[in-house]
Amino acid sequence: MDLDTVRTFVAAADAGQFQEAAAELAVTQQAVSKRIAALERDLGVRLFTRTPRGAELTIDGQAFLPHARELLRAADRAVASVRAGSRPLRVDVLSSRGAGSGLMRGFHRAHPEIELDVVMLLDIERAVAAIRSGAIDASFRAVAMPGRPLPEDIESVRVLDEPLQLLTGPAHALAGARSVTVAQLAGHRIWMPGIVPGSEWAAYYDDLVAEFGLTIEATGPNFGSDALLDTVADTPALATFMGGHTRLVWPAGHGLRRIPVTDPTPVYPHSLLWHRANPHPALATLRAHLAATAAGHDAAGTWAPGWAIAR
Amino acid sequence: MDLDTVRTFVAAADAGQFQEAAAELAVTQQAVSKRIAALERDLGVRLFTRTPRGAELTIDGQAFLPHARELLRAADRAVASVRAGSRPLRVDVLSSRGAGSGLMRGFHRAHPEIELDVVMLLDIERAVAAIRSGAIDASFRAVAMPGRPLPEDIESVRVLDEPLQLLTGPAHALAGARSVTVAQLAGHRIWMPGIVPGSEWAAYYDDLVAEFGLTIEATGPNFGSDALLDTVADTPALATFMGGHTRLVWPAGHGLRRIPVTDPTPVYPHSLLWHRANPHPALATLRAHLAATAAGHDAAGTWAPGWAIAR
DNA sequence: GCCCGGCCACAACCGGCGGTTGTATCCCTA
DNA sequence: TAGGGATACAACCGCCGGTTGTGGCCGGGC
Numbered sequence: 001m002d003l004d005t006v007r008t009f010v011a012a013a014d015a016g017q018f019q020e021a022a023a024e025l026a027v028t029q030q031a032v033s034k035r036i037a038a039l040e041r042d043l044g045v046r047l048f049t050r051t052p053r054g055a056e057l058t059i060d061g062q063a064f065l066p067h068a069r070e071l072l073r074a075a076d077r078a079v080a081s082v083r084a085g086s087r088p089l090r091v092d093v094l095s096s097r098g099a100g101s102g103l104m105r106g107f108h109r110a111h112p113e114i115e116l117d118v119v120m121l122l123d124i125e126r127a128v129a130a131i132r133s134g135a136i137d138a139s140f141r142a143v144a145m146p147g148r149p150l151p152e153d154i155e156s157v158r159v160l161d162e163p164l165q166l167l168t169g170p171a172h173a174l175a176g177a178r179s180v181t182v183a184q185l186a187g188h189r190i191w192m193p194g195i196v197p198g199s200e201w202a203a204y205y206d207d208l209v210a211e212f213g214l215t216i217e218a219t220g221p222n223f224g225s226d227a228l229l230d231t232v233a234d235t236p237a238l239a240t241f242m243g244g245h246t247r248l249v250w251p252a253g254h255g256l257r258r259i260p261v262t263d264p265t266p267v268y269p270h271s272l273l274w275h276r277a278n279p280h281p282a283l284a285t286l287r288a289h290l291a292a293t294a295a296g297h298d299a300a301g302t303w304a305p306g307w308a309i310a311r
Numbered sequence: 312m313d314l315d316t317v318r319t320f321v322a323a324a325d326a327g328q329f330q331e332a333a334a335e336l337a338v339t340q341q342a343v344s345k346r347i348a349a350l351e352r353d354l355g356v357r358l359f360t361r362t363p364r365g366a367e368l369t370i371d372g373q374a375f376l377p378h379a380r381e382l383l384r385a386a387d388r389a390v391a392s393v394r395a396g397s398r399p400l401r402v403d404v405l406s407s408r409g410a411g412s413g414l415m416r417g418f419h420r421a422h423p424e425i426e427l428d429v430v431m432l433l434d435i436e437r438a439v440a441a442i443r444s445g446a447i448d449a450s451f452r453a454v455a456m457p458g459r460p461l462p463e464d465i466e467s468v469r470v471l472d473e474p475l476q477l478l479t480g481p482a483h484a485l486a487g488a489r490s491v492t493v494a495q496l497a498g499h500r501i502w503m504p505g506i507v508p509g510s511e512w513a514a515y516y517d518d519l520v521a522e523f524g525l526t527i528e529a530t531g532p533n534f535g536s537d538a539l540l541d542t543v544a545d546t547p548a549l550a551t552f553m554g555g556h557t558r559l560v561w562p563a564g565h566g567l568r569r570i571p572v573t574d575p576t577p578v579y580p581h582s583l584l585w586h587r588a589n590p591h592p593a594l595a596t597l598r599a600h601l602a603a604t605a606a607g608h609d610a611a612g613t614w615a616p617g618w619a620i621a622r
Numbered sequence: 623g624c625c626c627g628g629c630c631a632c633a634a635c636c637g638g639c640g641g642t643t644g645t646a647t648c649c650c651t652a
Numbered sequence: 653t654a655g656g657g658a659t660a661c662a663a664c665c666g667c668c669g670g671t672t673g674t675g676g677c678c679g680g681g682c
Binding site for chain 3: 338339341345364
């Protein structure tokens with residue numbers, strides 16, 4: 001289906017006649033007639049009843065019309081999403097199910113009128129480059145990499161500390177625990193596929209391993225979180241970490257357990273990063289929303305690498 | 312923009328390479344390459360970074376992808392709206408702002424998963440013909456015309472009595488009244504443009520005029536309810552009737568007044584009409600919803616023509 | 623009652639869009 | 653270094669979709 005044809009249909013329906021629609025679209029009446037005929041052939045129904053005084057919608061045409069309008073609106077939104085200047089606010093998040101996504105969902109609920117696009121860059125290096133180039137407007141991340149402070153033109157504000165939880169299958173040795181200490185995790189295999197090597201996310205787990213002597217396998221390709229959950233559910237010796245704010249679509253019958261980690265609770269600190277000179281009006285709205293809804297940071301009993309919360 | 316091109320973009324994004332997308336779409340790799348290049352030219356941005364091992368989305372491509380998917384979903388819904396068999400439930404209402412529309416909005420809120428299409432046929436003759444032919448699944452209307460009972464294969468159930476209210480501008484003689492009796496309306500001009508001559512709606516007002524000696528001008532073209540409200544607001548000698556369940560988008564600064572009518576209150580009885588043999592599953596859901604939410608009919612102090620509520 | 627005007631459909635024609643085949647180039651891997 | 657797999661570029665061509673020209677239908681006005 002061609003959107004020009006749909007546009008022609010809507011114009012003809014609004015005008016009530018092909019001739020006027022043709023003038024509006026700057027084509028001949030015959031072209032409109034052929035387009036409508038082609039659309040009717042494709043759909044297999046008659047959309048207009050032709051009269052000597054114009055064309056009026058059939059019942060099928062009436063039913064199709066609002067869908068056609070919605071189709072054109074969707075096309076406009078799609079084009080706007082990549083239009084340079086005055087495009088939707090474009091925000092990078094760490095993962096599709098992490099705290100950043102949750103914050104953006106909350107923002108969208110609070111401001112449904114603001115057009116949003118959420119993308120996922122792989123590490124903070126690219127995120128910072130994209131922010132500086134204007135390709136994205138903001139990013140939810142730990143603020144830096146070890147030894148690599150943020151450039152001066154990037155601003156940041158700490159938004160949320162996401163506590164890590166242990167995710168195990170029903171047959172795991174720790175499956176019955178109400179909570180586990182970090183010390184108890186020593187000796188257990190923890191599997192974190194899909195972490196991009198060299199990213200600040202990988203550095204976080206490197207620090208966690210170095211500090212508490214855990215065994216984290218960050219290798220292996222990422223086949224998606226469904227595959228991860230499947231494997232964890234079926235493998236008694238395997239567990240994984242999950243953000244405490246992740247809202248899982250819980251697969252039925254897996255018997256998965258989420259177990260809080262304590263003494264200390266490892267938290268992943270999320271900050272909002274943006275360019276000092278970014279003029280996007282929705283960016284200010286987002287910052288105000290986050291400031292208004294942010295929970296206080298209770299550092300007592302939690303752990304995070306120093307470089308991740310610097311500034 | 313061509314939807315085949317958008318489909319190609321989504322396929323390439325999912326596959327991560329043009330070659331596989333081409334195989335999926337049963338075209339050559341070169342065709343996919345040209346389509347993507349054309350889409351990028353149209354949008355003015357690069358959507359993929361080409362590598363010797365495939366093609367991965369740019370940031371713009373990532374932002375565009377969900378919009379592209381939504382565009383294709385909208386196209387599917389549009390096609391489904393006219394697909395013979397298993398199409399959305401198609402319901403006819405009297406007007407876009409009357410009680411029927413309100414009931415359908417309530418039904419949609421209660422069952423958002425059910426696909427709906429609302430159309431507006433002009434009179435009950437056509438509605439009954441459309442119901443019998445299967446072009447629509449149900450209709451909200453007064454059940455019949457005077458002297459023309461419903462055919463045997465059409466079933467109906469009374470759903471809602473909508474009280475008429477008087478709508479006046481601020482300078483109208485009755486503008487200050489908390490309520491008016493039907494007798495008080497005698498001598499005032501009441502303007503009802505857009506009523507289809509010969510329809511059961513027109514017959515209703517004919518009966519109202521004959522019974523109570525009102526002056527109703529049902530003539531003149533219908534320039535839309537906005538124009539109607541404008542005229543009523545500015546013309547002291549003119550009023551109109553409006554369904555009491557109409558939820559107006561109240562134009563600011565017009566000073567319009569809605570005044571209940573009493574002694575008796577004219578009500579427009581809405582029934583749901585459908586074909587006895589219509590197998591659409593959503594039709595049963597709609598009937599159950601209406602039965603569960605229907606208000607009782609309090610006939611005391613109201614008036615409606617006998618033919619409109621027969622059966 | 624007839625004619626004219628407005629609107630839509632059909633036919634013929636034609637240019638360009640979008641497909642295919644063929645080929646060059648790049649990069650990773652063995 | 654050779655080969656495989658990926659994309660881009662070039663040449664070719666059929667057909668889709670536009671235009672012009674024309675005919676039919678119906679209603680309103682003279």
